[in-house]
Amino acid sequence: xxGTPASVREAAALLAHDVGKYIGRIARNVEGxxxxxxxxxxxxxxxxxQDGQPALARLDALRPALGPLAHDARVVAxxxxxxxxxxxxxxxxxxxPAALGALVAIARAVESQLRALARALHDAGAP
Amino acid sequence: xxxxxxxxxxxxxxxACEPGDxxxxxxxxxxxxxxxxxxxxxxxxxxxxxxxxxxxxxxxDARAPQPHAESQRAAWARAEALWRERDGRAYAAWxxxxxxxxxxxxxxxxxxxxDAIYRGVIARLRAGExxxxxxxxxxxxxxxxxxxxxxxxxxxxxxxxxxxxxxxxRAARYYLRFLAAGPEEDEARAAVREVRALPLAASPETAASxxxxxxxxxxxxxxxxxxxxASRALTSTATLPAPALVTAGLAAGLALAALAAxxxxxxxxxxxxxxxxxxxxxxxxxxxxxxxxxxxxxxxHRIGAASDALAALVxxxxxxxxxxxxxxxxxxxxxxxxAWEGHLRxxxxxxxxxxxxxxxxxxxxxxxxxxxxxVRLEPLLARDPSTATPRLAQAHAKLRAFDDQLATxxxxxxRTRVDEALLHEVVDAVRGxxxxxxxxxxxxxxxxxxxxxxxxxxxxxxxxxxxNLVRNAILAVGREPAPxxxxxxxxxxxxATGEELVRIHVRDxxxxxxxxxxxxxxxxxxxxxxxxxxxxxxDGALSVEPAGDGYAKAVTLRFFRALERPGAPAxxxxxx
Amino acid sequence: MTTSLMxxxxxxxxxxxxxxxxxxxxxxxxxxxxxxxxxxxxxEALALLADPGADALLVDLRFDxxxxxxxxxxxxxxxxxxxxxxRARALRHVxxxxxxxxxxxxREAGFPQRAVFVHDFPPRRLANxxxxxxxxxxxxxxxxxxxxxxxxxxxxxx
Numbered sequence: 001x002x003g004t005p006a007s008v009r010e011a012a013a014l015l016a017h018d019v020g021k022y023i024g025r026i027a028r029n030v031e032g033x034x035x036x037x038x039x040x041x042x043x044x045x046x047x048x049x050q051d052g053q054p055a056l057a058r059l060d061a062l063r064p065a066l067g068p069l070a071h072d073a074r075v076v077a078x079x080x081x082x083x084x085x086x087x088x089x090x091x092x093x094x095x096x097p098a099a100l101g102a103l104v105a106i107a108r109a110v111e112s113q114l115r116a117l118a119r120a121l122h123d124a125g126a127p
Numbered sequence: 128x129x130x131x132x133x134x135x136x137x138x139x140x141x142x143a144c145e146p147g148d149x150x151x152x153x154x155x156x157x158x159x160x161x162x163x164x165x166x167x168x169x170x171x172x173x174x175x176x177x178x179x180x181x182x183x184x185x186x187x188d189a190r191a192p193q194p195h196a197e198s199q200r201a202a203w204a205r206a207e208a209l210w211r212e213r214d215g216r217a218y219a220a221w222x223x224x225x226x227x228x229x230x231x232x233x234x235x236x237x238x239x240x241x242d243a244i245y246r247g248v249i250a251r252l253r254a255g256e257x258x259x260x261x262x263x264x265x266x267x268x269x270x271x272x273x274x275x276x277x278x279x280x281x282x283x284x285x286x287x288x289x290x291x292x293x294x295x296x297r298a299a300r301y302y303l304r305f306l307a308a309g310p311e312e313d314e315a316r317a318a319v320r321e322v323r324a325l326p327l328a329a330s331p332e333t334a335a336s337x338x339x340x341x342x343x344x345x346x347x348x349x350x351x352x353x354x355x356x357a358s359r360a361l362t363s364t365a366t367l368p369a370p371a372l373v374t375a376g377l378a379a380g381l382a383l384a385a386l387a388a389x390x391x392x393x394x395x396x397x398x399x400x401x402x403x404x405x406x407x408x409x410x411x412x413x414x415x416x417x418x419x420x421x422x423x424x425x426x427x428h429r430i431g432a433a434s435d436a437l438a439a440l441v442x443x444x445x446x447x448x449x450x451x452x453x454x455x456x457x458x459x460x461x462x463x464x465x466a467w468e469g470h471l472r473x474x475x476x477x478x479x480x481x482x483x484x485x486x487x488x489x490x491x492x493x494x495x496x497x498x499x500x501x502v503r504l505e506p507l508l509a510r511d512p513s514t515a516t517p518r519l520a521q522a523h524a525k526l527r528a529f530d531d532q533l534a535t536x537x538x539x540x541x542r543t544r545v546d547e548a549l550l551h552e553v554v555d556a557v558r559g560x561x562x563x564x565x566x567x568x569x570x571x572x573x574x575x576x577x578x579x580x581x582x583x584x585x586x587x588x589x590x591x592x593x594x595n596l597v598r599n600a601i602l603a604v605g606r607e608p609a610p611x612x613x614x615x616x617x618x619x620x621x622x623a624t625g626e627e628l629v630r631i632h633v634r635d636x637x638x639x640x641x642x643x644x645x646x647x648x649x650x651x652x653x654x655x656x657x658x659x660x661x662x663x664x665x666d667g668a669l670s671v672e673p674a675g676d677g678y679a680k681a682v683t684l685r686f687f688r689a690l691e692r693p694g695a696p697a698x699x700x701x702x703x
Numbered sequence: 704m705t706t707s708l709m710x711x712x713x714x715x716x717x718x719x720x721x722x723x724x725x726x727x728x729x730x731x732x733x734x735x736x737x738x739x740x741x742x743x744x745x746x747e748a749l750a751l752l753a754d755p756g757a758d759a760l761l762v763d764l765r766f767d768x769x770x771x772x773x774x775x776x777x778x779x780x781x782x783x784x785x786x787x788x789x790r791a792r793a794l795r796h797v798x799x800x801x802x803x804x805x806x807x808x809x810r811e812a813g814f815p816q817r818a819v820f821v822h823d824f825p826p827r828r829l830a831n832x833x834x835x836x837x838x839x840x841x842x843x844x845x846x847x848x849x850x851x852x853x854x855x856x857x858x859x860x861x
Contacts, residue, residue, distance in 0.1 A: 008412035009583070016823070017765070021844055025724055029732050029847040041727055051768075061200065064207035068413040068477045111844065115823065120416045623807045624800040625824075625832035628785070643787055668787040685785065690825035 024111030280305035397483030566605030720763035
């Protein structure tokens with residue numbers, strides 16, 4: 001985990017990579033029910049990300065560096081989704097299939113929101 | 128009068144953020160009085176700037192140790208929020224973080240970097256540069272880094288008063304901000320004296336604010352003195368020393384008055400997007416994102432997509448499917464007005480009070496009108512197409528024009544094209560300055576061979592940095608005998624990482640030694656100290672090398688090349 | 704049907720990263736097609752490429768957990784050359800771009816195998832990487848389908 005980002009763009013890129021990319025690692029590639037073998041890995045992606053922090057904590061750490069975009073709809077939506085994931089943690093860890101399924105949807109949504117944010121920030125205005 | 132001021136305050140009005148200015152403190156409560164409120168930085172910070180103007184004030188070190196990482200993160204989030212809202216307590220909140228924590232270190236790093244810029248601006252104003260706008264142009268960069276130390280408002284106000292006599296309004300504003308920050312009595316008195324003496328006849332609004340402040344100050348002083356006398360009369364052994372009462376009363380009255388003065392100064396709440404964008408480079412990433420969204424989702428997918436069908440309709444040649452398509456785009460799905468409103472709100476959420484897109488941005492107002500027009504034409508289009516169609520085309524054309532305006536705006540954001548036009552602009556500007564104009568240059572060579580070269584640096588900052596280097600070079604060769612030669616060129620190099628480096632070389636024929644360290648050491652009298660701070664912000668670097676071909680040295684700026692956005696499709700055409 | 708240790712039936716995918724996310728992912732989602740090996744540094748990768756070799760590489764770009772001595776790239780030289788002597792900044796740069804630098808080292812040692820990055824590169828950056836390192840692909844996310852596509856047909860030189 002590198003130091004604090006120097007710019008909003010960098011913060012968004014870090015969000016997309018530190019949170020977005022890894023949270024979707026397993027979730028992206030699961031269809032239907034989560035196979036038991038994948039469940040622990042999915043749980044790691046959401047609740048322990050890369051360095052043991054839950055994805056929510058990493059997002060909160062990077063949010064201030066987003067400046068005016070900290071309250072952007074996409075960031076807020078990603079955060080809300082991660083909070084819902086936090087609420088699901090015990091059920092998901094217990095192996096409840098509904099909770100795991102919900103986690104998959106959340107992880108995918110968070111990944112695509114954050115990636116879209118990073119890409120849009122890179123855009124110099126051309127549609 | 129004080130009752131009136133308090134009422135104004137309680138009504139929740141917030142002080143207007145004026146375009147082009149440093150954060151105006153929006154006090155949510157009194158920035159006043161007791162040192163416990165003030166979370167003042169420790170004296171070590173003021174000592175590190177020994178020799179510079181700092182108020183002599185006993186302040187308690189309120190930076191309590193906070194070993195818990197959680198609370199530091201939360202404190203940092205709060206401090207950041209205060210800064211974003213331009214709350215006058217932001218600086219203190221930043222300084223209050225524990226410097227042993229990563230958040231505290233970051234805050235300290237940014238505060239110090241910004242502080243250097245602010246002080247550099249003051250120093251440059253004092254040094255009396257011929258280029259009037261240059262020192263102040265660095266302010267947006269500093270603002271984007273961290274909140275300003277409120278104690279700097281007074282030296283800044285004084286520097287403006289002394290060295291920008293043509294702009295007393297600006298000086299007055301900083302005096303008022305200084306007063307609103309709840310200063311100590313002696314300085315407050317001096318500030319009031321000085322702001323009162325400014326020639327503000329040409330700006331009645333500001334004059335009125337100053338008058339109000341001064342009156343309140345005098346009233347507060349009288350009241351405080353009166354209550355001090357009264358309390359001394361009541362008890363022969365006063366438990367509170369009279370001066371403290373005076374100070375507290377004074378400061379309270381002043382802060383209230385100055386804040387109210389800022390409120391009462393009916394400045395526009397927000398400006399157009401273009402203006403906010405010019406004045407606040409720290410908003411650029413957000414603006415890029417928001418403009419991109421608006422253009423892509425609304426203007427391209429709905430308005431733009433309907434163009435061909437509309438053109439056919441105008442010609443009277445639209446087929447039924449085309450008409451259906453047109454109606455689908457314009458009138459189907461999410462109602463156009465709701466979509467527009469959604470985008471507007473996203474802008475407002477992100478950009479806050481700096482922009483007023485509903486009233487103070489003509490382009491947005493006109494676009495809103497055009498959208499309303501389109502929505503209203505839906506029933507008419509069915510009933511009476513021959514009347515409705517030309518009106519629809521008109522509204523549509525307005526929105527296309529709006530899209531073009533947005534594209535132009537977006538192109539001005541934090542991305543600068545490095546080309547010969549830019550370099551000529553820099554050289555011409557510097558050569559127009561008094562000292563540089565005295566130098567008889569024998570050769571000035573400007574060359575950029577790589578096309579489409581862009582760096583992610585705000586144009587004003589890049590120009591500022593380059594002007595500093597060019598000025599330095601010209602003055603250096605001016606101290607040498609002929610031939611005096613100057614050359615600016617650009618090279619692009621590929622790194623082993625696949626990234627590209629853009630190097631801008633300023634070569635000159637002066638054998639005077641100059642080291643990168645000297646530049647980095649921020650010797651503000653040379654103006655090069657600001658270069659260091661600006662470069663750090665942009666992840667750029669500076670080096671000095673010997674040069675050949677009749678030049679003695681090259682000062683080289685290095686940036687990473689700005690590439691177009693990532694967009695490798697997930698389904699691989701790369702795989703082929 | 705016999706499979707010799709020297710010539711495995713399945714092609715070998717060498718995963719190069721400083722953590723375990725990519726390896727886990729690879730074992731789960733391409734482990735049917737590839738035999739998965741892992742390296743945490745250029746040094747380890749070179750050893751494994753020598754024996755038993757690999758048919759393709761899956762590379763992480765950022766190596767922020769690796770110890771400094773395992774990193775490719777002279778931090779001090781980078782600091783002097785690029786960052787005006789700022790060694791902290793140079794270290795961050797070397798860590799952030801480590802995957803590309805590792806690939807460079809592998810190419811220099813004569814290993815031309817296809818490299819797939821899981822990273823959202825701007826098109827020009829990817830083009831530059833291809834210009835430098837030949838058979839290079841990038842997938843923006845952990846998209847198993849896309850990654851399998853990118854790896855399809857990759858084979859070590861005969």
